[in-house]
Structures are given as structure tokens and as C-alpha cells.
Amino acid sequence: MRRFSFCRFGGLCKYGGVPKRKIIVNIAMSVDGYIARTDGNLDWLTSRRAPKGFYGLPKFSHSVDAKILGRKTFDLSVKMGASFSRDDVHYVFSRQPPPASVPVSVQFVTESIRGFAERLHKQAGKNIWMMGGGEIIGSFLDEAAIDEFIITVVPTFIGEGVPLIAPRHRAVTLRLRGVQQFPDGVVQLHYEVQQSKV
Ligand SMILES: NC(=O)c1ccc[n+]([C@@H]2O[C@H](COP(=O)([O-])OP(=O)(O)OC[C@H]3O[C@@H](n4cnc5c(N)ncnc54)[C@H](OP(=O)(O)O)[C@@H]3O)[C@@H](O)[C@H]2O)c1
Numbered sequence: 001m002r003r004f005s006f007c008r009f010g011g012l013c014k015y016g017g018v019p020k021r022k023i024i025v026n027i028a029m030s031v032d033g034y035i036a037r038t039d040g041n042l043d044w045l046t047s048r049r050a051p052k053g054f055y056g057l058p059k060f061s062h063s064v065d066a067k068i069l070g071r072k073t074f075d076l077s078v079k080m081g082a083s084f085s086r087d088d089v090h091y092v093f094s095r096q097p098p099p100a101s102v103p104v105s106v107q108f109v110t111e112s113i114r115g116f117a118e119r120l121h122k123q124a125g126k127n128i129w130m131m132g133g134g135e136i137i138g139s140f141l142d143e144a145a146i147d148e149f150i151i152t153v154v155p156t157f158i159g160e161g162v163p164l165i166a167p168r169h170r171a172v173t174l175r176l177r178g179v180q181q182f183p184d185g186v187v188q189l190h191y192e193v194q195q196s197k198v
Helices: 054-062 071-079 113-122 134-141
Strands: 004-006 012-014 023-030 034-036 064-070 089-093 106-109 127-132 148-154 171-181 187-197
Touching: 023 113, 023 134, 054 064, 064 071, 064 134, 071 089, 113 134, 127 134
Parallel strands: 023 127, 023 148, 064 089, 064 127, 089 106
Antiparallel strands: 004 012, 023 034, 148 187, 171 187
């Protein structure tokens, strides 16, 4: 029997056949809710020795074929010497004109978030990794365009910094899908967005 469910964006999604692509935030956060120091420094994260399996990140990377980045995260990634693999499409959101030259797998997006997310959800493919930072996560969340959050909570307080989600009044309910504890005190929370309202 063919079964259908209602999509987040209206209409019908088939779930008896090909599963719907999801937009999933996968990000590391300090216990006090920050993803970077105010100046972008990630020393509290990069100075740690990750356990074998790297908190499931390599496995997660294989489950996606596209990544979404805010322009500031893109700029910092470039500065830190990140390579943008040709295996994945990297969508960078910005309200400004793109730089003259970007790596081949990078596309600057000017489309509305709602239109973009609807288009990607309809396309066949693997899941999509919302890499952050906090501003672009907030923008997507406010358009009900995030399906899940995987938050790797690092056992440290950094006191101030870039919040996981750019602040504003929200009413977002989450369903806990799983919790994983690692030997170094890191805890990974996996949530599904049930309802997102601003
Ligand atoms: N801990 C982690 O795992 C992790 C992961 C990712 C990032 N980070 C950190 O997060 C920090 C950056 O986060 P952030 O919140 O400051 O910035 P961000 O979300 O990376 O980028 C913000 C930029 O994205 C664009 N943008 C945001 N909303 C948009 C919308 N609705 N439409 C079009 N463009 C939009 C704008 O670019 P324009 O200004 O060009 O218009 C905006 O300035 C960095 O320090 C990075 O290292 C940490």
C-alpha cells in the first residue's frame, strides 16, 4: 500500500518509497550555548582530542551530499584552509554579491530560504547538512526549513560568543530522537523539529 504524509511545506510527501531529504543541523556547541567565541575563535573545540569515531561525524558526512553555510562561516572556513570537496554541493547564503572566484563546488544562493528548501526537499538526493553558523540556522528555522538538529555538546563554558541560533522570540518544539554519551564527557543530542513558529 502506498502511504503519504503531509510535508512541512504543504502538499503530500511519499514515505512508502523514497524518503524525503532532510535538512539537518550538525554542530558543536559549548554547554553555555555558543558555537564560537565572539571573534570566531574555536580553540575550545579544536584543542580537544576527539575519540575514535569522531563523534559519528565521518558517518554523518556520508549521509549527506550537500551543505549549507552562512557567509561568515564560509569566509572563516576559507581562512582556515578548508577544502570544499567536489563530492558535495556547498550552498552559501549571503545578501551580498558573491566573490569573484569561489571553489567549483561552492554556489552562492540569492533565492529565498523557503523556495530553496522546497526545491531541495523535492529533489532526489541524500540529506543536507546545515553547517551554520547561528545566523543562517536562525533564518532557516524561522522559515520552518530545518528538519533535525544534532548538537554535540562540548563540556566547557566559554562565557560569551556566537549563539547556536541567532536570538529572537520563538516557539519551536522538538522531539528527542536520541542521546549519546562519549568517554570524554561530550554528549550528543539528536532532535527532530516538530513545530517551528516565530
Ligand atoms: N561550532 C561549530 O560547529 C560551528 C559550525 C559552524 C560555524 N561556526 C562558527 O559560527 C560563526 C559564524 O556564525 P554567525 O552566526 O556569525 O554567521 P553565519 O550564520 O555563518 O553567517 C551569517 C551570514 O549569512 C548570511 N545570511 C544569514 N541569514 C541570511 C538570509 N536569511 N538570507 C541570506 N543570507 C543570510 C549573511 O551574509 P551576508 O552578510 O554576506 O549578507 C550573514 O551575515 C563562525 O565563528 C564559525 O566559526 C561554528
